[in-house]
Amino acid sequence: MLNTVSKLGLQDFFHKVARAPQSALVLDYDGTLSHFRLNRTEAFPYSGVTPLLQEIMATGRTRVVLITGRRADELIPLLAISPHPEIWGIHGLERLHNDGLHEIEPIDQRTLDALSAADDWIDNLKLQHLAEHKPGSLAVHWRDLPEDAARDVRGRVLLGWLSIADRACLNIEEFDGGVEMRMAIRNKGDAMQTILAEMDVAAPVAYLGDDQSDEDAFRVLDGRGLCVLVRPQWRETAANLWLRPPAQLLAFLRTWLEACLQKPSGSVRESWTTDRDAGLRHEQGKHA
Numbered sequence: 001m002l003n004t005v006s007k008l009g010l011q012d013f014f015h016k017v018a019r020a021p022q023s024a025l026v027l028d029y030d031g032t033l034s035h036f037r038l039n040r041t042e043a044f045p046y047s048g049v050t051p052l053l054q055e056i057m058a059t060g061r062t063r064v065v066l067i068t069g070r071r072a073d074e075l076i077p078l079l080a081i082s083p084h085p086e087i088w089g090i091h092g093l094e095r096l097h098n099d100g101l102h103e104i105e106p107i108d109q110r111t112l113d114a115l116s117a118a119d120d121w122i123d124n125l126k127l128q129h130l131a132e133h134k135p136g137s138l139a140v141h142w143r144d145l146p147e148d149a150a151r152d153v154r155g156r157v158l159l160g161w162l163s164i165a166d167r168a169c170l171n172i173e174e175f176d177g178g179v180e181m182r183m184a185i186r187n188k189g190d191a192m193q194t195i196l197a198e199m200d201v202a203a204p205v206a207y208l209g210d211d212q213s214d215e216d217a218f219r220v221l222d223g224r225g226l227c228v229l230v231r232p233q234w235r236e237t238a239a240n241l242w243l244r245p246p247a248q249l250l251a252f253l254r255t256w257l258e259a260c261l262q263k264p265s266g267s268v269r270e271s272w273t274t275d276r277d278a279g280l281r282h283e284q285g286k287h288a
């Protein structure tokens with residue numbers, strides 16, 4: 001199955017965005033709003049994303065929220081939106097409010113000891129150049145390695161990590177191009193749950209993401225909002241709509257902005273159906 005949201009269903013969703021006093025647009029960052037980059041500090045959003053998000057925020061009618069696996073403050077210079085939107089970092093372990101207030105879950109000693117042991121393992125493998133250290137989490141990235149080398153790195157990392165994680169009750173989660181050991185107490189679905197609880201029950205909500213960790217948020221939002229897989233290739237997912245970045249993503253954001261700019265009784269122009277290169281796909285049952 002490709003898209004379970006019909007064209008009419010999507011049109012209805014944007015009509016709700018146009019009518020509702022408040023809505024929420026919740027977004028993953030890497031792979032969703034940006035290309036992946038070997039140097040993570042250079043993973044800027046696709047051209048056009050930042051001004052669209054800024055304009056959507058400026059309407060005052062949509063709460064824009066980022067939920068990322070990175071540390072929250074890493075996204076501020078990349079997004080270049082001032083004031084920055086609300087950002088949940090480390091898969092929901094930390095929350096950076098748009099007024100600058102920062103909250104983070106406390107990290108217990110057993111977790112710290114396990115992450116230290118996992119880091120020693122990476123040291124011994126001489127793979128520190130692939131590591132990403134975050135509070136309550138350690139990730140290894142092999143996206144830019146050749147396939148054989150990536151498989152080798154994965155095998156050697158997991159050989160040591162599995163028992164360390166098991167002893168400390170930490171999660172090991174694979175993502176596109178890497179693996180991460182982290183505290184099991186929060187995931188993107190928990191962050192989504194909190195965001196929903198803070199919204200009016202009738203408020204339209206969408207979540208856009210590309211990776212396995214985004215599936216937790218899709219499952220929480222399922223039946224309540226729009227779940228959008230943003231990815232060049234389709235894969236099995238709990239999302240009900242698939243967009244190919246960047247063209248279809250930009251069309252989606254443009255349509256969202258137009259909805260926010262509508263008067264409550266106005267109609268929403270369907271820019272995605274008029275943009276030749278940015279059409280949403282509705283080919284039921286047809287994979288790319």
Ligand SMILES: [Mg+2]
Nearest residue numbers: 028030031211
């Ligand atoms: Mg991602």
